[in-house]
Amino acid sequence: MSALAPWQQRVLDGALAALAEGRLGHALLFTGAPKMGKGRVAEMLARRLLCATPGADGLACGRCRGCQLYSAGTHPDLRTVTLELNEKTDKLRSEIVVEQVRELGAWFSLTPQMGGAQVALIHPAHAMNLNASNALLKTLEEPSRERYLLLVTDRPGRLPATIRSRCQRLEFRAPSRAEALAWLCAAGHPEKLAEPALEAARGHPGLAADWLAEGGLELRRGVAADLNAVAAGKQPAVELAQRWLADEQAELRLRFAAELALDGAAHRLAGATAPGLTLPGDFQKLSAWYDGINRAREQLGVPALRHDLALAGLLLEWRSLFNDPGMQGARR
Numbered sequence: 001m002s003a004l005a006p007w008q009q010r011v012l013d014g015a016l017a018a019l020a021e022g023r024l025g026h027a028l029l030f031t032g033a034p035k036m037g038k039g040r041v042a043e044m045l046a047r048r049l050l051c052a053t054p055g056a057d058g059l060a061c062g063r064c065r066g067c068q069l070y071s072a073g074t075h076p077d078l079r080t081v082t083l084e085l086n087e088k089t090d091k092l093r094s095e096i097v098v099e100q101v102r103e104l105g106a107w108f109s110l111t112p113q114m115g116g117a118q119v120a121l122i123h124p125a126h127a128m129n130l131n132a133s134n135a136l137l138k139t140l141e142e143p144s145r146e147r148y149l150l151l152v153t154d155r156p157g158r159l160p161a162t163i164r165s166r167c168q169r170l171e172f173r174a175p176s177r178a179e180a181l182a183w184l185c186a187a188g189h190p191e192k193l194a195e196p197a198l199e200a201a202r203g204h205p206g207l208a209a210d211w212l213a214e215g216g217l218e219l220r221r222g223v224a225a226d227l228n229a230v231a232a233g234k235q236p237a238v239e240l241a242q243r244w245l246a247d248e249q250a251e252l253r254l255r256f257a258a259e260l261a262l263d264g265a266a267h268r269l270a271g272a273t274a275p276g277l278t279l280p281g282d283f284q285k286l287s288a289w290y291d292g293i294n295r296a297r298e299q300l301g302v303p304a305l306r307h308d309l310a311l312a313g314l315l316l317e318w319r320s321l322f323n324d325p326g327m328q329g330a331r332r
């Protein structure tokens with residue numbers, strides 16, 4: 001397993017210190033942007049809580065029976081609650097449902113089989129629906145000494161305040177630019193690629209690393225080129241909409257389209273030229289377009305909608321933003 005990133009290590013160190021001093025909460029909320037390593041740190045802590053003979057470094061020993069069972073994925077005192085397959089539709093549910101949380105509550109009332117702690121991981125915690133959240137609240141209201149609930153989410157605001165207020169928060173903060181860049185370079189990415197990736201990812205190193213590994217930056221450049229071609233009347237909107245939606249990168253393309261528009265506007269406000277994308281001059285219309293793209297992106301998961309038509313409409317709108325005669329002079 002590769003070493004933890006510094007921002008992950010800081011959170012883990014904080015939790016281990018709290019545990020050693022007897023002030024670690026029994027309900028923990030791991031929060032922070034996506035791809036920050038929240039789940040990984042939560043799992044390391046879960047492993048430590050279930051270890052019978054932790055090392056001097058405060059971490060799980062890796063050798064005891066508890067550690068072996070953990071590694072095998074069969075520790076009887078560990079439960080993971082996450083999105084499950086809906087047997088009726090054979091698709092992954094979009095919510096954590098009440099039965100899952102009730103079952104967890106019943107499990108918590110049992111005596112730990114290994115005689116140590118009982119640990120439950122819930123992720124993504126914000127996926128609990130209202131009934132599930134209410135059921136969890138009952139569990140949170142009856143704390144017991146060796147019982148730990150680890151909630152992982154990048155959208156803590158979606159959890160009821162009643163749950164948040166009962167949790168100790170472990171927050172993953174975005175590192176400084178220098179630290180993030182050093183981490184990306186140490187992972188083998190050349191600085192000249194790592195820098196623009198980090199900028200495109202708005203300083204989030206995990207996201208930048210993903211994009212570097214999976215060609216995200218090329219995709220982003222392609223989206224800018226496509227939008228420029230639409231603006232210049234060289235690319236039919238309907239055809240492009242179908243191409244953008246043709247594979248599993250659709251969501252990322254729409255995200256990039258929205259961000260390119262926003263970044264371009266920010267560059268221009270700062271008096272600079274936006275790199276890569278030709279922008280229309282009308283800020284208000286540009287901002288409405290940005291909202292439209294984001295809405296289309298949110299609706300991608302909704303079945304039975306004609307996403308291609310909605311997107312083609314937005315692309316035609318993009319083109320029309322350049323046809324307003326009053327705006328020609330403001331083009332870049």
Ligand SMILES: [Zn+2]
Nearest residue numbers: 051061064067
């Ligand atoms: Zn151990």
